[in-house]
Amino acid sequence: MLPHRIASASHIILRMKLKEDLNPMLLFVFHLMVWIYTAITFLPSYLLSWVSTPGEGFYGSEEERAKRVKAYSVLGYPEGPYRAVSATKRLVTSLHPGVDTLDKMFQYAAMRFPHRECVGTRMVISEEDERQSNGKVFKKVILGEYHWLTYKEALTAATQLGSGLSYLGQRPKNNIAIFCETRAEWLITALACFTYNYPVVTLYSTLGGPAIAHGLNEAQVTHIITSRELLETRLKAIFAQVPKLQHIIVVDSAPTTWPGYPSGVSIHNMAAVQKLGARHENATPERQQPLPSDIAVIMYTSGSTGNPKGVMISHSNIIASITGMAERIPNLCEEDTYIGYLPLAHVLELSAELVCISHGCRIGYSSPQTLSDQSTKIKKGSKGDTNVLQPTLMAAVPEIMDRIYKNVMTKVEEMSPIQRTLFILAYNYKLEQLAKGYSTPLCDRLVFRKVRSLLGGRTRVLLSGGAPLSAATQRFMNVCFCCPVGQGYGLTETCGAGTICELWDYSTGRVGGPLVCCEIKLRDWVEGEYRSTDKPRPRGEIVIGGPNITMGYYKSEAKNQEDFFVDENGQRWFCTGDIGEFHKDGCLRIIDRKKDLVKLQAGEYVSPGKVEAVMKNCALVDNICIYANSDETYVIGFVVPNQKQLLALAGQYGVRGSWEELCNSQAMEELVLKVITEAALIAQLERFEIPRKIRLSPDPWTPETGLVTDAFKLKRKELKTHYKEDIERMYGGK
Template sequence: MSLVNESRQKVQQLLESTLPLDQLSLSHSVPLPNSAEDGFSPVYRNGLAVNGLAESIHPSLNTLYNTFKATVELKPNAPALGSRIRQPNGSFSEYQWESYATADKRQKNFGSGLFFILQNNPFKTNSEAHNRIDQHAATGDASFIVSIFSANRADWVITDLACISHSLTNTALYDTLGKDTSRYILSLTESPVLVCSKDKLESIISLKREFPEDLASLISIVSMDPLDESEQSLIASARAAGLTVFDIGQVEKLGEIYPVSEIPPKPETLYTISFTSGTTGANPKGVVLTHKNAAAAMTFCATVVPRLDNAKVMCFLPLAHIYERMSYSYALAQASAIGFPQGPSPLTLLDDLKSLKPHILGLVPRVYTKIEAALKSQTVNNEEKPLLSKLFTKAINRKIELQSVEDGADGKHLFYDGLISLVRSKIGFDNVVMVSSGSAPISPETVSFLKAALNVGFSQGYGLTESFAGVCASPRYEANPGSCGAISVTTEMRLREIPEMNYYATDKDGPRGELLLRGPQIFKEYYKNEEETKKAIDENGWFYTGDIARIDATSGRLYIIDRVKNFFKLAQGEYITPEKVENAYLSSCPLVAQLYAHGDSFKTFLVSIVGIEKEGTKNWLVSKNGVNSSDIESDEALVKKINEPEYKKAFLNYMNSNVGDFLNGFEKIHNIYLDIEPLTIDRNVITPTLKIKRPIAKKFFAEQFDALYNEGSLIRSVETKL
């Protein structure tokens, strides 16, 4: 079924008058009568989808091709893709825009050009992989796979749109995968062409030269950046390795000269293979996602994202991951102007925000905690201007109080909103009406502070690559932040009891157990991996997420509290689930930005690697512990000081005091090593989506763990007994 069932001519009018749905009506899940089975909770659906799940916004909007083309038809001259151009002096221009009509023309030409450079490629063979190129051009149903490898930019989207318009499947590589995983993906997918930024050319040519058999199908590279005479030796090197090299302008020109008809996809057409970043160090699994999955994800977005005319959005999170793919695809469907950052670093994000002034912003917790720290240092913790600090403390506390009255309370205040508008403007939030967070848990205190300090709605979502990103999102003005909201109108959920972890469907505060998902938004298979597919999806179509959830008994809202597989036993026999421990500290301690809890079956207590929020911790050391600020100016000095026994113990007491009774005594951390950002992708201890690679992290931090256990517990008064 669809959310709206009127003729195409009325679609735009209906969408404007109907969507988004009422946030409070949407924020409840309900159990379906007689749906509980032994070992499982009842099946839950959104309160607005009890009689059936939605597959698309409208029958005519059932593929990404249709949603994009509808926008091109309705608003061809609206700004679509915006970029900042680097100036000769190194600075960046204001945003320069391409219209929807221009983007559509470019993707048509680029798609046609791709067929030309592959069908006329001197390295094309009679292999099955290469035969699919001609077969697809003739019939439209034998898709080959286009690989994309670059940071976020307009050309990434042009490539994606060209694939959509010609029913081609694509996949993405990203820097943090490493050479071996990139080789694995290119080999597994038998991709004949890679579209990448110029800085990736040498590494890909070297990879082809080093592994010619594994990459036998790869015969062409398209550079997103112009190529000039200085690259001739590189192009010659590529040809010697069996690769042709073109730049995107050349391919678009060839497509303009030799056009081919678009091949509109069907709902069942494969859109993308999104490779998940595994936590074990094994090869990633390729999640196969169709246009039907994408249309359902667009439907989820339509219910929760404010509908704005001429909206601007920032495309900051990596397009290689499904969270940003969902966000930008919906932005295209809404005729939004999509701005790309000057680079992937959070350090330049505020400069881009001040130039773009977006209306909608989706980020991850680690970026929000940096924004929170920067705001606090300028407002409530501004020691250089105590009167300003006092005024902002009063204003923000009052806003938090007003926003906590009930769900939906935006906390408007005639005087304080004027004061807060100055803060919004300073960081480019002039127009922002909603921010969202995903990928990892975020502290409710951070949500409350940012909602108040920026006078903005804040929604925390939950989703996976396998669900084409979000399947639930909390109300933008949730009185008590912390939930992931109700399940979407596109998806149903149930929980599987796990008795060995004491999670039951009959728990008094609402059922607890492993979260299972089913519906049109959920994937059907892993690419060429039947074994893992069978492990993940049962005979009734339920996808086993591996996440432990609680469904609130009153509202039906979802809380992610744990993971299924990552539990271990302490020496005294108590079972520990580290995600539960980590989430408890992360959600209750604003000074904690990262946390990795570790236990040992020969030990009686937990130790932890803790990533501190730098500026907040500096203020804490100075204001609460009497440390001279000049002694902790550098990062090295701060880390050394905070790990001194006196301050480390005080910090641990702060952490355990904040977490309170939420954890049992044996679940609390007894010793810590503190650093500014100990868990990094470069160290290979977390995935690009910030999940901890526990087997690898355990080895990486083995020396610190040994030292912590040798030092012993710092909270012996509550140490667990044997």
């Protein structure tokens, strides 16, 4: 389907503004210029497109690519199981023969790429407090260049740490926890634990005290690796609740003595533990190598409802998963640079970084607060991490890409009419060329270079996961960042693996075909009226099977029997609870979730996630949560508005007040509701799906507020509690 036929509401609005800004004669002149430009640059652009993507070839028009088969039903039945065309004989389980555990994978990479840069960190040159106009104080930093450890040095650091932990009493197959922000020391620690067969318990750095205590106690952790900040702000308060904890290893340069901490807990610096391990007399006689079936990670989910669950992931699970992911990234090699900033306690980031390690790529570390020149902690005039690192590979959750998209489009709106027209014409021109299967290298350099520089200017692959990515944002990334977006689908229970779009497939709204490490089938869900016999496409609950399916939930046998099963061939399967449909080319589309569907009083089914994905395309909306009560006839919503857009709307209608006063204003609620209703109708939502009443939130939802997870997924239970009074008000006190 051509891009202009699936143009988002924002693109339609841009086209309308184009006509408002220019008179017909001037518009004709610009169209004539574009036609001349196209005619002149066709041949060089065509030749350059071949040169700029060596080995990838020409994949044809978008319509042709969408028809090309990516997966097939093994048995020929509409319910599947579906398997990648490149895995016709068997599912793939490993990258290299004999490399079946993570310690072997790391040693193999260190042997092949001993002197290549492995992990890098920027040093803090200076930091200062900056007072904002509203009185708030933000800490700003100036960072230096990246300092790197080679693969050989990283292997030495990991081996010494593992040996030092052994000296401190850590034993093989005894759980050890990492409770730390994403940084080089996190990965070094994990690689040390994989080498010495210490199962790693991962905990999000933003978890609250009770959730942290739950994970540590359930896994019976005696040793934990953390940062100084998290030790002082989170761990210190729960020592009394985790009696088994004996040793805390702090990754930063920190004091050698720790007054005010319980005497029964020993606190060590990571560097000191590595020195212990480096001493010959303290070296372990012979490390116990893990088996492929041994637990590598117990990954505690972010816990969108209740206590977090620990998912047991074996070495063979991760090896299979990263093998499947790597197959979808063309020309992946040691020349690539990856930027790591998402939580390493999340399966998406951990898998992505291990894919990079397995191929000798270098990983430069960042954070959401220092990612770009405009990030909140970067001092004005200094460089953000992408500018310095210039990554070629990057993973992102849709929330972050949506923000980039809205920020750029807001700046486009602020351009002069001629500048805006040039941008929009170039944008639409490139959309048409992409649909035909052509790249536009000259246009990229002349028009989109500045936008592309926001991510360093060299990004060649963007991986998206964690939530559905809107068509508008995906198209924006394709056009302005001049690279494909590999939208994927996977869960912690499937070790992050499931599907990833082929990077030459620019179709939107789909998550690609199964990876070579797994297969997918659909199971009828009669109650929701989804069946594999549905026309024109088979639909049902997504069930994923293969060597990447994890060992189940830690100490939760009842939940294991509910969500996992083994078939007659001994293959393990996971029931995702998500509803999908398979297209003719073998690509999967996520269309619903069993638990998310709410049946209104009149009998209509509403999918909050679907409505939220559409609403986020509206420039006024930074975040939104749709809520529906089955005893009511309509849905309501909680909205985090975009500050710039809301202030502009208030000014347009003469509504005055502070930011908090505007968000608490009934008049502004009605104005915002009108705007998002129009956007929803343009996007063809049904009337019953559109919220009839909304509540504006003056404060953004961050993991620190406890209203979203570290992956920025909504915590619906917490949001419902937080907005309890507003729900009663919007539903008339019922």
